[in-house]
Amino acid sequence: MARIDTRSEMDVTVDILRGELERLFSLDDLTALSRDLLGLDPKDVGGEAAKASFARALAERCLDADRVDALVDCILFRKKSVDPRVYDAVSRWGKETLEPGKAIGPFTLKETAREGELAFVGQAERTGEPAEPGTRYMMKILKRASHGDRRAVQRFLTANRLASAISHPGIAPKLTAGELPDGTAYVAYHYVDGETLDERLKRKGPSSFAELRPMLKSILEALAALHDAGLVHGDLKLDHVVVTPDDRAVLVDFGGDKLRRSTLPTSASSGGKGGGLFGGGPGVAPEVLRGRAADARSDLYALGAMVYELSTGKPVFEADTLADLALAHLT
Template identity: 25%
Template sequence: MTMMRLRREDPRVVGAFRLHRRLGAGGMGVVYLGSDRRGQRVALKVIRPELAEDQEFRSRFAREVSAARRIRGGCTARLVAADLDAPRPWFATQYVPGPSLHDRVQEEGPLSAAETAAIGAALAEGLVAVHEAGVVHRDLKPSNILLSPKGPRIIDFGIAWSSGASTLTNVGTAVGSPGFLAPEQVRGQGVTPATDVFSLGATLAYSALGDSPFGQGSSEVMLYRVVHEEPQLHGVPAALAPLVRSCLAKSPVERPSTLQLSLRLKEIASREARGVGHRPAARPPRPRREAGQGESTRPARAPQDSRPTRQSASARPSAAGTGRPAAARPEPARRPAAAPRRRVNRSLLRQRLFVFVTVTLLVALGIAAAQGCQGPI
C-alpha cells in the first residue's frame, strides 16, 4: 500500500493513536497509518467534515460501527477502536500489510484461474461472516482487498450499511465505485448480501481480465452499462466464466449466495491447482509402470521366441493347414527349452566318441605291437 507524508492540515494524533502517514483518501474521508502506545499499527479513517455535519449519516455510521464490531472471521480487517461522538467521527481497523488486489493486477497483470478462484473463495468466506453480522459492505472492489501474507483481507467498511438500507446518501447520488456497483445500488433500491455478490463477481472478472467487465468511461456511462448491458467476460478462464456470469446477474435473486460461491470457488481452485501441478508427473508414470511390468514378463518369452526361428517357420504351415496347429504348437514351445540341452549333449557325445576312438586305437596299437614282439621269438 502506497504511503504519503502527512499534510499540513492533517492531524497528528487521533484518540489514542499517533498518525504517521497517509494511506489514501476517498469520498468518505482520509485513511492514515497510526499506532498506539504498544506499537500496534492501525488504519485509521477520519470522516470528511461535510459528512460529519449530517446527523442522519452519524446515526447510520454509529449503527454500522456497532454491527462491524460483531464481524468475526479472518478475511476482514478487525475493527480496533472508534469515536462516533468526535467532531469528525473516526474508526480504526487492524493494519494489513500487502498490496491491494488492484495494485497487484496493475503491476503484474491478470491472475491465473487458480489464483483468482483461491482469492475469491477466501473473500466469499469473509463475506459470509460479514453478512451473518447483518452488514453489507456495498463497496467491494479490487482497491478494498489487500493481499496480506496470510491471505486476502476485506477493508474499508466505512460506507457499509445494514441489510435493506438505502444506497443513497443524497437523492440521486449512489455510494460506491462505478463498474463494481450492483444494479440495485444504481437504482437506489435496498441493498442485500446479493449486492456484495455482484461486486465480488466484478472483482473476480477484474482479477482475470485486468479490467472491469463493464469497461472504462465516465461514471454515468459505467452506471448505465451496469444496469442495461451484459458484462464482457471474453478472456475469463472457462473454469470461472459461468460462475462469474451468475454473480453478475441483473436480478439479485438469480445470484448465488456467498456460501454457495465460497464452496464452488474452493472446488475450482483445488481442481485448477491439481491440473497445473500434476500435468508433467501424475499421469505419465502410470503408463511407464505398466510398460515396465509388461517388459518384465516378456524377457522370459523372448529367448523362446527368438532362438527357435525354425519353430516359427514350421508353425506357419501347420497354421495354414487344417485345424490341428493348436496341438502342434505346444511342442514347439517345449523344444526351445530342450534345444540348448541337446546341443550340449551332442558336444559331450562327440568328445566321448573322440576319446573312445583314441583309446581304442591306442589299445589296438598296443596289442599289435605286443604280438609283433612275441612272433619272432
C-alpha cells in the first residue's frame, strides 16, 4: 500500500529508534520490552548477542511489522528523557505518499492531484494490457486506513464495478476497479475534461438556480439511471461531480458509503465547520448517520445539500465538531 518507501527514510527512522533504544535500555530491558510489551520473541527478532545489534534488529522488525507506533509508546512509557526526534518517528513513518511514476496495476500514475482522508486521487495512463497510450485516466487509490475492513473494501470495489455496467453520459466512463497484490484497492476511469463542483464554487462563488438548472438536470438524470438499476452513488458531494464546459455533469467516486461505515474518524479535524462527515460530504443523510445503508433517498438528501451550498456558498449546517454536525443533520 502507498507509504514512504525510500531507503533513506527507512534508515533515518531506524537510526533514531535504534539510538534511543541503545542509549536508554540495557540488553535485558530490551529483550523484556520486545517479549512482554511488543509480543515479539527476542529469538525471532535476532541480534541478541549485543545491545547494539538487538536494538537495530528490534527497530527494523517494528518497521516491517507495523509496530513503530507501539515501539514509540513503549519508549515514552518507560523513559522520561527521550530524544525529541522519537516523537517525529511515528509521523515520519506513518505518512503515506504516492509519487508520480508509480505503477498501479495496469496504470502508471502521472500526477497526484489531491490527498484526501481515505485516498489519493491523481491522473494516470494505462500502460498495461490493454494499453491506451495518450489516454488520460483519473485514479483513486485507497490509503491503508481504508483497508481495515476487507469486506467493506470489497463492497466498495463491487459498487464501482456495478456502476461501470451502466452506460450513461452522466456516469464516469470506462470505469474499472481492482487490487494490487498487497491488497491496495484502486478505481480508475477516463479523464473527464472539466472541473468539480467544489472547484467551480471556489472559482465562481454562489450561483442562481437558473445558472444551476442545466447542470442539476444532468445530475438527476445520472442518478435516475443509477437508481433505475437498483444502485446508489452513496457518497454524493461537490468534489464527486465533474462539470464539463457545456454544463454536463458526470458522477464519479462511487461507493464511498461502503468505506465510511468502517472508517469513522473521531476528531473534528476530519470534518467540522460543515466539512465532510465520516469521510463523506456535508450532506450525509440522517438514516446513514444512524447506521443504515444508503439508498436513493440518501442520494437525493445529499443533492439537496449540494444545491444549498452551490446557491449560498455555505454548507447546510456548520459546527465545530463532528458530533455537533451529525446532530444538526439528525434533528
